[in-house]
Amino acid sequence: MGLPEQRQDAAFEGTIVVRMVLSVNHLEAVSTGDSDSGQCASAHLNGLNGRHTGTKNTVGPSMPEKLNGNSGSLFEFCDDVEDAQGIGDQQMGAKTLRGEFFASPEVYAQETQQIFRKNWICVGRASDLSAAGDFLVHEMNGESFIVVRDTHGRVSCFYNVCRHRGTRMQVEACGHFKTRIQCPYHAWTYDFQGSLKNAPNMNEVEGFNVKDYPLQTVHSVVWQGFVFINLDRDCPPFESFLASILTRFDDWRLSDLVSAHHVTYEVQANWKIVFQNYSECYHCSLVHPQLNPVTSVKTSSNDFTEGPFLGGPMVLSDAYDTVSVDGQLCGDWLPGLCDEDRNRVYFYTFFPTLFISPHPDYVLTHRIERSSCNSTRIVCDWLFPQEVVDQTGFDPTKAVEFWDVTNRQDWRVCELTQHGVQSEAYEPGPYSNLESMLVAFDRHYLKAMAEEECDT
Ligand code: FES
Ligand SMILES: [Fe+2]
CATH class of the missing domain: 3.90.380.10 (Naphthalene 1,2-dioxygenase Alpha Subunit; Chain A, domain 1)
Incomplete structure (x- = not known):
């Protein structure tokens, strides 16, 4: 068990989240993880159209086997x-x-x-997650991630994968979890720190403990108002990645x-x-x-x-x-x-x-x-x-x-x-x-x- 490392730097908000299991003192009797979802926070303001799509040209269907006259390995x-x-x-x-x-x-x-x-991959703006329970779903590398603001104001990221039978729990691009993240299949319910809070009927299963099944956590950090995630469990600290440019945007007060x-x-x-x-x-x-x-x-x-x-x-x-x-x-x-x-x-x-x-x-x-x-x-x-x-x-x-x-x-x-x-x-x-x-x-x-x- 561990605690998230709290960032004190003015440019940072939230935490670098370490993989952890939080203790659970009690189970909730009623699952309340339903969510409101819909248009993301920054869309359709000021009477402007919120979404445009560029020209979709049709790209040729296949690659020639030998490219540029180079018949060597693709991985040179x-x-x-x-x-x-x-x-x-x-x-x-x-x-x-x-x-x-x-x-x-x-x-x-x-x-x-x-x-x-x-x-470190930028997935959005923290200001689009202004209230506890506000979330966005980020798709990348064939995976899906839930980024959510918790009741302490921190932004966390989890794999969008239920710990029961693996169901993707949220399919909307953004929205608001009212009180919990609830799987739509059998109602396993997680709090915004990823802890499993309720798993119906599982108390009848010998040896089952909700503490053993938190959502899988991904490193996340907020810098200058941008939310970044990193899938590498051994990734270097965000500050070292950003060292040369850490304070570059302070004058613009990006946060x-x-x-x-x-x-x-x-x-x-x-x-x-x-x-x-x-x-x-x-x-x-x-x-x-x-x-x-x-x-x-x-x-x-x-x-x-x-x-x-x-x-x-x-x-x-x-x-x-x-x-x-x-x-x-x-x-x-x-x-x-x-x-x-x-x-x-x-x-x-x-x-x-x-x-x-x-x-x-x-x-x-x-x-x-x-x-x-x-x-x-x-x-x-x-x-x-x-x-x-x-x-x-x-x-x-x-x-x-x-x-x-x-x-x-x-x-x-x-x-x-x-x-x-x-x-x-x-x-x-x-x-x-x-x-x-x-x-x-x-x-x-x-x-x-x-x-x-x-x-x-
Ligand atoms: S797969 Fe999520 S509760 Fe069963
Ligand atoms: Fe240009």
Whole structure:
């Protein structure tokens, strides 16, 4: 038995949950684990449509057996890592990943083991779980997880698997458990810490003890208002993962921001194509006629250039106070920003599931979910201070519309790229010197894929 390790850091909320069995002093006579479910908290605010889906192009049905003229193993990651390390700091000579990395089911399965089971995965905003019993269900790696806020205000994550006969207990994407988590099959009932509280008739079974059957716990932590989970029972502490960027967003007070609107996109492209597209503005002048004059690629720089966090700022052009349809702020500047940050937009990627884009008056986030080799769900949120959202007349539409247009422009070229990298004609092409973050992404990705398999 153990107690959860309480985080005291101001940037943290809740706990890093360790696998544990809580003592149970009494059993409840009546199961009350029913739930209300339905629309997630941040949807359909301010009269905007809550859900959009991107164009669904049909991607070719099968991979050619030999890709790019390369008949070697799909898992030549060690060679790829070596190549990537050979690139070193120099940009010239770096090339895009081979085609199988974007379309092979074997690579997809390897990513599950090497990346999505080992890294901290963002599953949503804690502000969407504001009350005890509020939950979201996160699907990943063929598994399902319940993330719930407990009566002590902590956020915990459990496998969505009943300890009786394994039934999936909750199928709605989000909602509210009134008092308990109850399995719909035989009414085994768990509290929000995962302890089994009631198992009808099981007291007649010799040796049965509810203490032996808590829900299976997953590591979870809340940082800057984002809920992260990690399926690796031996994962390093979250702080060590985030060490280089732990306080980077304090000035934007991310923990205090809430989603004023969100949009979910289904993009028919591999998740890495989406990451790479976000990580360069080489394409901006052609793909984004609206965005290009707002933040010129000539002003971009990067302050994180290696590892799991990449990116940096772009400077707003003189005529624009922020990125919005009319270039004007939606409210006021975010409190606490220096003059320099009032004139910048930052673009950061968090490997492998999150983009954070702080603006002078809001923070745009993209949360990435792999759906298949060649499809990705992207949940976009526009975050503002609660007090701004509560103001009479507050309307984020001009920020939402600007980025919705820009997003769709991006998804279109991502889907076109997905088509191309699946072609037997595709072979790795040379990166430009405006794509250094893609080289860094590839290097980190390949290292993660090869970890414990190569002597690197
Ligand atoms: S499978 Fe859940 S109570 Fe029986
Ligand atoms: Fe773009």
